[in-house]
Amino acid sequence: MALPKLRSSLPSIRTPNFWFLLTIQEKSQLTENVLIVGSMALDDVKTPFGEIKDALGGAAVYSSIAASYFAPVRIVGVVGNDFPEEHVAFLSSRNVDLKGMQRAEGKTFHWAGYYDFDLNQAHTLETHLNVFQQFRPVIPQEYRSSKYVFLANIDPELQLQVLDQVDKPKLTVCDTMNFWIDTKKEALLEVLKRVDIAFLNDAEARQLCGTTSLVKAAYKLCEIGPKMVVIKKGEHGALMIANGTYFSAPSYPLEEVIDPTGAGDSFAGGFIGYVAGTDDISHDNLRKAVVFGSTIASFNVEDFSLRRLSTITRKEILDRYNEFRRIAFFE
């Protein structure tokens, strides 16, 4: 049996490639800003491939750097006086506006955890909220009209405070985690009623909806509130589901995942960054955004902390996006 390679029947990409050719400065003139609120952290992470200590992390940081490949970012979070100036300089250099970053007396939020060979499951060793314990998000006046808002994984009560401070964004997206389903379910349900798109992983969707069927869970979530649900399935890709529409995105076939920390954050950040960068919330464009988010997340897990996430080139992003297209293609 001779198996020919995939024919050239794959239609050529219709993504606005021109956008990738712009410099960050040019882009900041052209595209909408993304407002991102969430944790900024220093993490200790151990995986079968090594370990790092006090490395830059946090949901808002991962998602901001991911989004910054597509649009200028405004970050709202808090750091302690141990937060290295090099991290501040790095974020600024990536067109992440820091006017909304609070500096508080004390230590930065610190997470320590490890992953076994089954890299799907994070095991938490320590969580020190530190300055995050007293954090109340204050959205600077000039941020309040941001058309694109991402509520990264934090206490849903804080997410509600953010929603109270912004003026009718064009698109509001939230993320969450099992901890808030266990401890702040009512507030989380209130957030879900007020956002356009909710991101959850498969276990969280099943837990929140009390069903083993992901399909049922997704439809139930859409009944609760958000117009759309994006379910992250790790090595199985992602689903984007709304009333009447269903999109299944593949995952990228990585042989080695070095450090899964921030995969979900960089996925959501890449998603909203791409939507803001193109300022297009059509269903077709949201599908592309899911795949650009998957693309960014697939790079993120190739190294510890933000090492890989911070060094991706535009050519690498487009090449891998096209690989995703080949992976999913059939006529």
Add this chain to the structure above:
Amino acid sequence: MALPKLRSSLPSIRTPNFWFLLTIQEKSQLTENVLIVGSMALDDVKTPFGEIKDALGGAAVYSSIAASYFAPVRIVGVVGNDFPEEHVAFLSSRNVDLKGMQRAEGKTFHWAGYYDFDLNQAHTLETHLNVFQQFRPVIPQEYRSSKYVFLANIDPELQLQVLDQVDKPKLTVCDTMNFWIDTKKEALLEVLKRVDIAFLNDAEARQLCGTTSLVKAAYKLCEIGPKMVVIKKGEHGALMIANGTYFSAPSYPLEEVIDPTGAGDSFAGGFIGYVAGTDDISHDNLRKAVVFGSTIASFNVEDFSLRRLSTITRKEILDRYNEFRRIAFFE
């Protein structure tokens, strides 16, 4: 936020639709036959949605009926003298040639099992091999030149006996199960060396290759022998992997699975049936075959035994195939 429905940007289907318009008799003139060897059974199955007793089943039966939607089938298996004549008549009526079906003194192979609400896992209550214990596949002379051969899930030693009796098929596909990985690994590895495409589910691929990474498992399997591996992932769809190519097919979003028995068999049967019906082993066509296999399997699990599998219309198949295209579509 207004979310428009998917634009009409989905390219029109290039599947050879004409084929669906032919009658079974016309098709038998035009297309290649599929030879299918495996179990023919009477099953007791219980799921949260009901139960059936002594219902038609077996890997060769499910895969033959699935394949029969696309090409004429030649079945090789064994039944006992309790096998109802109505099942024989049913198979004949579906253009399944029964010259290779042996009738033996004793009872037909019998499986009894149940599924909990997590319908991914079958729990076996009883397996009575009965006449299957003495079964030795004998391939009738006129079947030996079949261009398409499917070794459904049976003892790999019997699969090897089939391979010894056929003349250079154009495409040979095998399926297996965890039981043979545990008890007949050497014979199974020998089968894998001699077939073109191996079908396994995700747990079997991980078990056989000793790795949690499906990607690593798939590449390792391709090193063992088959030119391609198809990994069935249930609610997460399927992967088709060869050296240098990687295809991810979505699953169909069923809210209720009534009876998962035969899902893998009907998937593989639909796959090889479509390839034989089109007589085209190009990579693009194999991708379509994976999706047609998924289409048939998604119908099969909508009811017990072969109730749904035996009543699908051509229009339903094409409509659902097009739904799969919409589910996976992005530009």
